[in-house]
Amino acid sequence: MVGQATDRDRGGALGKNAPCHPAVRVPGVRDFWILIAAECSLFSFFFITYMIGRGGDVDLYRTSQQALSRDLGVFNTCVLIIGSWSVMQALGSLRREHARQASHYLAGVIGCGVIFAGVKVFEYADKISHGLFPTTNDFFTFYFVLTMVHMVHLVIATVVLAVMRRGVMAGHYHSGQMDVLESGAIYWHLVDLLWMFLFALLYLLQ
């Protein structure tokens, strides 16, 4: 309106006093996302082959699925979700420069990883003691191989976060330098997400 200062008066539509929108920042190390994308594509490939295999003999898959413990599956799902919450809390603490608190949260994530692995080992031992092996039938091939591959990823994520926890305690990470720690957190979230799909496909899908 006439008489009112415009953006142009204040230095143009993009003048120095115009409001700035923060640049979009990709969390973590940028190139690391290629590994995340590749892992997602690998597991997508696994899931598709599982569904194709399941489509060929639904009764076998349904019957074999009864041997799995849904309770343990739910428990493990909760463990991973708690781990994801804990890793987010760790990042938040570090952004507020509370390194000690961040290291406690990371210890929680590591604990969740250990618990998950322990439960899976118990499950495998139980299956094997009942004569169920990866070569028993197609369902158990998928079950053992997919969950073992997932567990390898979980172990890697746990070890990586354990190493990063030492870095946090040594002061290598702070609010201005968190890319590597964010990448570790992203990898944990990937492991969590993949488990959601695995749990649904192997334990729940009827």
Add this chain to the structure above:
Amino acid sequence: MPEETSKKIAYWVSWTGPAWVVSFILTWGVMGRNYPCPPQTLSGAELVSQYYGHPSVMLGMALATSVGILYMPWSIVMAYQIWQREKTPLLALMALSGGILTALLIVYVCSQWSWCARWAGQPGVDPEMIKAVHLSTWYFFDMTYNITNVQLLGCGLFAILDRSEHRIFPAWLGWFALFTGASFFLETIMPYFNRGPLAINGWWNFWFGFIIWFLWFSLQSMFVLKETRRSIGQPSPAIAAGQQVHGAYGLR
């Protein structure tokens, strides 16, 4: 020999990369009828008639034996690019040794399948013996994936850790190299499966493994070509020129 001449040779030799991937897919893959390879549940007689009975297999494997060696000069040129940028060329040596042994593996297995194709169906030759040689060659090809993993680890770590101003490989390619190597690990349990995704001809152990390997190779070749072409007429990297530099692997 003048340095510029060496650089031009390196550029032309780096074309063996694209040449390998294209010719190997055509010879071993298409002519050799590996789309996928025959299942190991076939009897010797079935293998001889259904697979080696195709005349293109012997020609394809013979040609694959010949072109397979192109993997070696490409690996040498690639490793040399890394070598020029390392104070202690550990990763370059890993990339070099893994690449050379992979080339040896490729030409050996293709020659074995050529042998199978030559003698399959011949009078007095037991089909079960052909099957035994055929399968043992596949096991040798698949289960020694860690030879290629040494190359992948060398290339991958270099790409991720390189901090020089001018990078020859982007970091994302390094992560992809590590992923490629990790994706081979399921080959370890291949002997337990005659059928399904983990068998020799399965979706995971055959299709996913080979597609990812060829994809990594193609991407890596692209950057090797780009660098060898760029380096013509340019000064050599600081380490290769004997200058003092600091930091991991002598890179800033």
